[in-house]
Amino acid sequence: MLFTYQLAKQLEGTRVTVNCLHPGVVRTGFGKEQGGLMSVMVRIGGPFFMSAQRAARAVIYLATSPDLSQVSGKFFSKGKEAKSSQQSYDAASAEKLWKVSAELTRLESKPSLTVS
16 A cells, blocks of 8 residues: 555656555455464355455456546555555655665666656
8 A cells, every 4th residue: 555655646647547455355265275273264264255256346346447547546445445554644654665666676766657
């Protein structure tokens, strides 16, 4: 979320939008083979998790909905706009993360996009 908010800020003035999504707890089987407590939690909780198909609908909606074509720099949870953690709004941390990411990837700190 922190990175997405900073990326949206960097892309202001372009037609590129970025958002982040937490689909919810999804029944994918992830962790089932890990063993220990994680495996037990997945087996017991699995029936209460949402299906992968339902979670995918939220992702597809966010990526393709005309209603969201101008929405950028937002957090979605289970397909609806929501507030993210307090820490994710820390502008100083976002700028630091952006700078470190640019250095590690050897990219310019400001994206240079040509959008037609």
